Structure formats: structure tokens, C-alpha cells
Amino acid sequence: MTIKQISELLEANVLCGADRLEEENDMVFASDLMSEVLTIGDHSPILLTGLCNMQTIRTCEMGNLNVIVLVRKKKATEEMIEEAEDEGMVLMECDYSMFKACGLLYNAGMRPIF
Amino acid sequence: MHLEYQVYEADFVNAGSASSAVKKTLKQLNINPKIIKRVVVALYEAEVNAIAHAYGGTITADIEPDRIRMVVADKGPGIPDIDWAMQEGNSTASPEVRDMGFGAGMGLPNIKNNVDKLNVSSTVGVGTTVEMEVMFV
Numbered sequence: 089m090t091i092k093q094i095s096e097l098l099e100a101n102v103l104c105g106a107d108r109l110e111e112e113n114d115m116v117f118a119s120d121l122m123s124e125v126l127t128i129g130d131h132s133p134i135l136l137t138g139l140c141n142m143q144t145i146r147t148c149e150m151g152n153l154n155v156i157v158l159v160r161k162k163k164a165t166e167e168m169i170e171e172a173e174d175e176g177m178v179l180m181e182c183d184y185s186m187f188k189a190c191g192l193l194y195n196a197g198m199r200p201i202f
Numbered sequence: 203m204h205l206e207y208q209v210y211e212a213d214f215v216n217a218g219s220a221s222s223a224v225k226k227t228l229k230q231l232n233i234n235p236k237i238i239k240r241v242v243v244a245l246y247e248a249e250v251n252a253i254a255h256a257y258g259g260t261i262t263a264d265i266e267p268d269r270i271r272m273v274v275a276d277k278g279p280g281i282p283d284i285d286w287a288m289q290e291g292n293s294t295a296s297p298e299v300r301d302m303g304f305g306a307g308m309g310l311p312n313i314k315n316n317v318d319k320l321n322v323s324s325t326v327g328v329g330t331t332v333e334m335e336v337m338f339v
Contacts, residue, residue, distance in 0.1 A: 122303030126243045126312055130236055139303045143250075146218030147303065150225070150246045152239055167215075 089114065089196060091155055091178055094134065097192055098182040100157060103169050105178030113155060116198045118190050122147040131201045136189055138162055145171045145179075154178060159186045203227070203265040209249060209276075210258040214302050217253045220261045221246040224272075231265065233338055240316040241270055241336045247309040248274040248332045254299040255279070256329060269318075272334045280326035288314065288322070 092109035095102050102109070115133035119125055125135060125147050134155040137144055140162035148156055149171075155178045158164060164172075164179060172179040182189055205227065207220035225242045229235075245261070252259040256278025264271045281287045288310050295305025314320055319335035 120303060121306050121308075123247065123306050123308035123312055125303075126247065127308070127315075130239070141302060142215055143217060143302045143304070146222065146246070150218065150221060150239070150242045152235070 089198060094157075094193065095180055097196055098157060098184060098189055100180040100182040103164055103179045103181065104173040105176065108154070108176070108178050114197070114199055115201050116190065116193050117201055118186055125153070126151055128201055133201055136186060138186055140164060140168070142168060142171065144168065145175065145177070148177060149175050156180070157182050157189065159184055159189045205263040205265070207261045208258065209252050209261060211253065211256065212298070213253055213258070217250050217302075218246055221249050224263050227265070228270070237336060237338055241272070244313045244316040244334050244336070245272055245274070247312045248272070248334065250304050251309050251332070252276040252278070254295060254302070254304060259329065268339060269335055269337045273331060275329065275331045277329045280328055281322070281324040281330055282326055284322050284324060
């Protein structure tokens with residue numbers, strides 16, 4: 089799916105990285121635990137997370153993850169948006185629960201990394 | 203090339219700045235992205251540890267043609283039982299650290315999985331030194 093299709097499916101608000109919306113990605117990783125995000129090896133899935141702070145952005149930077157969806161109505165800070173923008177990431181906010189967001193993406197053909 | 207950074211206790215806002223700077227340097231040096239990821243995942247976990255568990259410390263990275271050597275030396279309470287701390291799931295993290303998305307007892311095991319050489323030495327009441335080495339080839 090394109091990042092744009094994902095944002096539409098999740099009714100998400102794209103905060104930065106609009107220039108990457110036509111890029112495709114077919115994998116998702118969902119976790120609130122950043123150490124877990126750092127264990128996924130060479131993959132670069134979309135991250136769904138309810139963790140909303142600077143470490144969310146930094147962890148994705150270290151792990152080469154370029155698309156972050158904040159679930160559960162979490163709102164990014166200005167600082168987070170700036171950092172994500174500097175790193176060329178797509179950052180979006182979604183009101184859905186983690187379960188609903190994952191379910192919608194799975195039904196639409198997105199796949200886990202394991 | 204020698205790089206050096208200071209990190210400070212509970213400075214979660216800047217946690218990862220040193221690892222980020224090392225990542226950018228390695229990218230400029232055209233190091234294989236897969237190797238860069240291993241380096242920065244290990245360094246980032248160690249950096250977060252120094253900020254979360256200790257009273258800050260010093261991070262040094264020495265980049266040589268075939269490898270990077272990194273040392274994270276913290277001033278802190280030290281680790282009474284390193285073997286226990288190396289086991290996944292064991293953690294002494296505060297609720298604040300857990301709120302930051304860490305503290306699940308995965309840091310040291312994550313470091314071990316990403317480096318070619320690791321040495322953790324610690325003196326209770328003085329601090330902990332994590333020495334890591336990753337080969338570029």
C-alpha cells in the first residue's frame with residue numbers, strides 16, 4: 089500500500105513527510121516498547137505505536153523506520169514533529185486504538201515482519 | 203577519528219543525540235547501512251542506559267578503517283550482578299524510564315546481539331563501563 093492509502097484507511101492526520109506519501113510499504117510493526125522496535129533487524133516497516141515522546145522519533149531514526157503512526161489519539165509535540173521532519177520521516181496521528189489500526193491494516197493486506 | 207559526547211542523568215529529551223551524531227558520521231563515511239544500524243542500535247541502548255540508570259557519563263567513539271570502538275562510561279550506582287543484567291527481561295528501571303519506552307530488560311541483550319565484541323565492567327557505587335566494537339567488514 090502507499091503511505092497515503094494507509095493514512096486514509098486510518099483516517100490519520102499527517103503531520104510531516106507529505107512528500108513521501110506515494111511511497112509503498114507492505115509491512116507493519118506495532119509496539120509501545122522501543123527496545124523491541126530495535127530488534128527487528130534490517131526491515132523498515134511502518135511503526136504503529138502509542139508511545140508519544142522524543143524517544144519514539146529517535147528510536148525510528150536508529151532503526152531506519154521512516155513512517156510512524158501514533159495511535160490512541162496521541163498527539164505529537166512540536167519538538168517531535170520538527171525532529172521527524174529533519175529526519176525525513178512521515179509522522180501521523182490516528183484516533184483509533186492499536187487493535188483497530190492493526191486490524192484495518194491487516195485486512196487491507198499489510199503484513200507483519202514475523 | 204575520535205568522537206566524544208557527554209550525557210546527563212535523566213536528560214531524556216536529548217537521549218539519542220550522541221548516537222544520532224555517530225550515525226550521521228558513519229553515513230558520511232559511506233559505511234554499509236546494515237552495519238550502521240547495528241552500531242547505532244547498540245550505542246543508543248547504551249546511551250539510554252547511562253541516562254536512565256546512571257548519573258550521566260561520557261561516550262567515546264573511535265572510528266578506524268575497519269571498525270568502530272565505542273565506550274560508554276557512566277557515573278552511577280553500578281551493576282551488582284552483570285550476568286543477571288545481561289539476561290533478557292531483567293531490569294531495575296524506574297517507572298519514568300518505562301514511560302519512555304525502555305526498561306523491559308532488553309538493553310544489554312540488544313547490545314550484545316549487535317556488536318562483535320562487548321565488555322561490561324562495573325563497580326558498585328562508582329559506575330559502569332560498556333565497551334563495544336563493530337567490524338565494518
